[in-house]
Amino acid sequence: MYDDEMRATARAAMAGGESLNAISKRLGISRATLRDWRDREGSRPFPSDCPRCTNRQPPTSSYAHLLGLYLGDGCLSKHRKDVYALRIACDDAYPRLIDEAEAAIVAVHPSRPVHRVQAVGHTSVVSYWKHWPCLFPQHGPGPKHQRRIELAVWQRQIVAQHPGLFLRGLFNSDGCRVANWTVRTVGGVRKRYDYPRYMFSNESADIMALCQWALDLLKIRWRMPRRNALSVARREAVTTLDEFIGPKS
Template sequence: MYDARIRRSALACLAAGESLSSVSRRLGVSRSAVRAWRDDPPPRVDPTACPRCTDSTLPSAAYAELLGLYLGDGCLSEHRRFVYALRVACDDVYPNLITETAETIAAVNPGRPVHRVQAPGCTQLVSYWKHWPCLFPQHGPGRKHHRSIVLAHWQREVVAHFPELFLRGLFLSDGCRVANWTTHRTNGEVRRYDYVRYMFFNESTDIMRLCQWALDLLALPWRMPRPNALSVARREDVAQLDRIVGPKS
């Protein structure tokens, strides 16, 4: 399997008048492969190309959501020949979330299949690609809350354009919509007040700050009942998150 750069180099040489045999010897590619590329050239848009290493286009909307999913429940692991596996874990009680996550990964990297790997209580969505670290430079050894998580400039631009989808990924991975209640004393009478709020949980202070920043971009007030927990509780703000995230299913 030859990468896109070798194919482009071979086609450029053929277009310049170089022979099949000469291109084959110089690039170390079989003559039959060079002939196949000449007779059936690849599409102008290569679905396997890395949008950070080549001039291919990053599907920014899908990437914004996948970035949130990765920061919440995703990881990268290195395999043989510098191939990396992107894994995003989804609870089995949310089948629609599993499907949406698989579709989001496929939208970002349409050149690779998305595998479903069963684990105790969850399904891991797995995609293999050499260039996943290009799209997730936050990858590193150890757990995310034990290392610095800082977005690259181009990632911040994506989130700034699609804060709703970034928040969707975060809340679908490490968030929930819950019913709460409290009491108020009115005219000497204690009354119960029921309300709904969104919660986001993460041990990484850096990821928590990114969630806060995205909420600020949408002018959605938040508060921190605990250092690892964020709450959005005002009725109108919950209604907006309902439109962005909605209940898991």
Template sequence: MYDEEVRRVARAAMRAGESLNSISLRLGISRAALRSWRDQPDRAGVDDCPRCHGAALPGAAYAHLLGLYLGDGCLSLGKKSVYALRIACDDKYPRLIDEVVESVQAVHPRRPVHRARAVGYTSVVSCWKHWPCLFPQHGPGPKHLRPIELEDWQREIVASGIEPFVRGLFHSDGCRVANWATRPVAGEIRRYEYVRYMFSNESADIMALCQWALDQLGIPWRMPRRNALSVAKRDGVARLELIVGAKT
């Protein structure tokens, strides 16, 4: 695979009128590749990877997709070193499925995004050789059995898009629930209801990322269980109502 700088030099040479044979000999590029770049310029960068070529990623869409990937996503290797990114989505929430598709398309707009339907859920699928470049957390086995850490460039993107990241986390492994409690009022025991948000994940590292993101937003949380995080204080819930909201 030729990098973008080589393509840029080759295209400039072709525009200047240099022969394909001369460019091939000078740059070590096959004439077939040069003809493809000349005759199908719209496909010249079809496999360009922002990480490989130093291009910017769409921050909010990537932060959202990263949160989704850490929760319900995986990469699987197929033929010709092409990876399939799969985000599993509950069929009860069609709007969330549409939002996942939009984020995948924003991050990698050059390839189609598919919806693979199964019993009770839909997998949003996109195939690309470079998904591991964007999700270096990929590895063998379940996520909770291996270290999950953000690289510096990922943490920088997420830090500037904390809300989409939190939205992705809670849309994958979170829920919004109505709880109730009782308390004495004027000598009577009265029942009242309140909303709280829960996030559950078996990976201590992913849980720590959720805690870090909520801390950045100033949202208080507590851990009722080892693998469950709760946001129940009024101000924190109000903030998550704006960022996450009810699943639909």
């Protein structure tokens, strides 16, 4: 994989009349690759082109979903030659969520394969690309809850367009839909009352604030039973959230 600077250097040399053989020897790029770059000039973007580096938007709906997954159970790790691995950890109890994570990654970066790496109790959905940090500028050393997590302006714009899909990623990572119950006295008789609610837990106050913001965009009422847990329990709020998330199984 060659970076944009190397491509630009090769293209400039070809435009200046330098032979493919000379460019190949000087830059260490095969003549077949050079011919491909030359012949495809002005046609569709190269598979490894980064939307952020080429002033394009990633597919907004899939990216909103993937951003939620990344902030919940995702990470980036650097490998050789400045290639990064995006890993989304998915509980093996919910195979549908593994499929959804893979589909979101493929939609955002369709030109490279996505791998499933089995671990104890979970599957990591993995994709390798030099430009993942461009799409996730929140990447940095240490756990997310120990550093500042802020969305770039372009990321906030995408979430504002698709808050439900962003919440789907967050809740499918660090949330759940559970059945709760309470006891009420009606007409002097104590009765059990069952109701569903959504819970979202995260140690990062910044990520929690992003979840709250997305819920506010959808006018979904929430409360904080404790500092690292958010609850959505009102009937109309749960009904609205069901349109975007629903049970994991």
